[in-house]
Amino acid sequence: MIDINALIEITARSLAISGLATLFASLWSIPIAILLSIGQRRWARLLIAIFNSLVGVPTVIIGLLLYLLLSRSGPLGILSLLYTPYAIVVGQALLITPLMISFGVEVIGVRAKNLIEMSLTFGASTTQLLLTIIEEASTRIMAVSILGFQRAVGELGVALMLGGNIRGFTRVFTTAIALEIQKGEFELAIYLGIILILVDFIVIMILRILGWRK
Amino acid sequence: MDRRAFVLVALLVLACVLGLVAYNYLLTQKTVLRVSTTTSLYATGLLERLADEFRKTHPDVVIQFIPVGSGEALRKASMGDADLVLVHAPNLEQKYINDGLLIEGGIFAYNYFVIVGPLSDPANIKGLDNATEAFRKIFEAGEKGEALFVSRGDNSGTHNRELFIWRKTGLNPRGEWYIESGSGMAQTLQIANEKEAYTLSDIGTYLKLKKTGVINNLEILVSGDPDLINIYSVYIVNPKKINGIKYDLAKEFREFLLGTEGQKIIGEYGVEDYGANLFYPVDPSKLNELKSIWRYFASS
Numbered sequence: 001m002i003d004i005n006a007l008i009e010i011t012a013r014s015l016a017i018s019g020l021a022t023l024f025a026s027l028w029s030i031p032i033a034i035l036l037s038i039g040q041r042r043w044a045r046l047l048i049a050i051f052n053s054l055v056g057v058p059t060v061i062i063g064l065l066l067y068l069l070l071s072r073s074g075p076l077g078i079l080s081l082l083y084t085p086y087a088i089v090v091g092q093a094l095l096i097t098p099l100m101i102s103f104g105v106e107v108i109g110v111r112a113k114n115l116i117e118m119s120l121t122f123g124a125s126t127t128q129l130l131l132t133i134i135e136e137a138s139t140r141i142m143a144v145s146i147l148g149f150q151r152a153v154g155e156l157g158v159a160l161m162l163g164g165n166i167r168g169f170t171r172v173f174t175t176a177i178a179l180e181i182q183k184g185e186f187e188l189a190i191y192l193g194i195i196l197i198l199v200d201f202i203v204i205m206i207l208r209i210l211g212w213r214k
Numbered sequence: 215m216d217r218r219a220f221v222l223v224a225l226l227v228l229a230c231v232l233g234l235v236a237y238n239y240l241l242t243q244k245t246v247l248r249v250s251t252t253t254s255l256y257a258t259g260l261l262e263r264l265a266d267e268f269r270k271t272h273p274d275v276v277i278q279f280i281p282v283g284s285g286e287a288l289r290k291a292s293m294g295d296a297d298l299v300l301v302h303a304p305n306l307e308q309k310y311i312n313d314g315l316l317i318e319g320g321i322f323a324y325n326y327f328v329i330v331g332p333l334s335d336p337a338n339i340k341g342l343d344n345a346t347e348a349f350r351k352i353f354e355a356g357e358k359g360e361a362l363f364v365s366r367g368d369n370s371g372t373h374n375r376e377l378f379i380w381r382k383t384g385l386n387p388r389g390e391w392y393i394e395s396g397s398g399m400a401q402t403l404q405i406a407n408e409k410e411a412y413t414l415s416d417i418g419t420y421l422k423l424k425k426t427g428v429i430n431n432l433e434i435l436v437s438g439d440p441d442l443i444n445i446y447s448v449y450i451v452n453p454k455k456i457n458g459i460k461y462d463l464a465k466e467f468r469e470f471l472l473g474t475e476g477q478k479i480i481g482e483y484g485v486e487d488y489g490a491n492l493f494y495p496v497d498p499s500k501l502n503e504l505k506s507i508w509r510y511f512a513s514s
Binding site: 012013015020021023071072073074077082083084085139149151164165166167169179181182183184185186207210 | 222223227230231233234237248253257262276278279280281290292294295398399400401403404417422423426428456457458
């Protein structure tokens with residue numbers, strides 16, 4: 001049946017990879033989202049529309065494009081990133097960026113606009129403004145990050161194309177589930193799916209509780 | 215969120231990341247051999263069993279299997295993303311051999327494809343020993359609306375063999391009775407089971423699913439035709455064409471697969487669990503026969 005050590009290992013690896021991807025994606029997505037929602041100009045709205053439409057790009061397409069880049073015969077082949085956990089981190093971070101920006105513009109934007117009007121009266125600089133917004137809208141930012149994490153941890157295309165589903169190295173929840181289905185072990189695949197949901201739930205509860213304490 | 219919470223989350227993330235980096239660092243201290251392989255072979259568990267045995271004599275080596283379809287496995291290997299490739303699609307292999315991308319091919323195992331179908335057998339093929347004849351009968355029953363056929367439709371080794379047999383019949387399967395699943399063997403069998411349809415399967419996946427009881431509506435109807443022999447070959451990616459291939463290590467693993475130790479494991483694997491061979495080792499007296507069968511499929 002389920003090898004408990006393998007299960008713990010897959011869980012830890014999935015969380016580390018997708019957590020790291022979310023962290024990186026947050027570093028650029030959230031400032032971009034804030035800047036775009038502040039920006040009143042036409043190009044800002046155009047960019048928002050572009051990010052909106054990129055949310056729906058199939059994960060395998062991102063996986064395939066990055067595979068061609070990172071392949072030994074591709075332009076970035078010398079980095080030897082392909083079939084390592086880092087390749088999945090890069091892929092998932094790119095994958096969730098449009099989603100985090102789009103959602104960020106919606107939920108942080110409203111809060112940000114109020115703060116700007118307030119801050120402008122105090123004559124704050126752009127950097128100070130950005131920091132104020134990040135501090136004041138932390139719960140919303142957390143919500144954006146959680147959504148990004150969810151998309152990262154639940155996607156299959158990038159993990160399969162860039163990680164290769166190598167046992168003990170790049171096997172994560174979704175690729176393990178796909179493999180069990182290929183093997184015909186449908187029950188095991190469902191158990192893994194349930195565990196994935198439970199782990200997700202626990203992670204989010206911890207983050208939410210920490211957020212509520214404010 | 216207060217400061218303590220931030221610190222806690224940051225520490226947790228940091229711990230995860232450090233763990234990942236440290237673990238991967240330890241792995242990179244070892245030599246990695248990358249093998250792209252067909253999923254049907256990997257899913258039986260045989261390859262991990264072989265790798266475990268190989269590691270006993272090569273403790274500093276890590277073998278990483280990348281399980282994908284035969285078409286994808288060959289493509290990825292030819293792009294330099296694997297050192298060794300294990301596949302079962304002679305007609306696809308031939309192209310890469312011609313291009314000089316794959317070298318030192320060797321047959322390391324074989325088994326049989328089987329035509330499975332519903333117990334009611336509407337095309338009346340049970341007991342036939344000729345796959346082409348069976349397909350022709352399925353075609354006729356299908357055109358009459360009495361039978362269904364599920365094709366993998368994914369350019370896998372199994373799909374290529376199915377197309378080979380259709381070509382031999384001279385018929386062009388089209389229409390509503392010919393379903394292309396576009397998915398792996400286990401899912402395709404499951405679809406055939408639900409729809410009471412015929413399909414071509416490798417024996418390993420069929421036996422495994424049969425044992426778990428999820429394809430009770432299906433049984434083996436046709437087997438034993440030489441056209442149904444399924445040949446697994448190993449190739450090394452040509453280091454003269456592609457940089458960074460671990461040729462020496464790949465060669466060692468190839469020798470191990472083809473040698474007595476590897477062959478013994480292949481012949482014994484799964485017999486206890488399924489009461490039948492999942493794979494047959496390559497008996498030296500049969501090698502020439504298998505090679506000529508391989509050439510026959512490769513030129514098709």
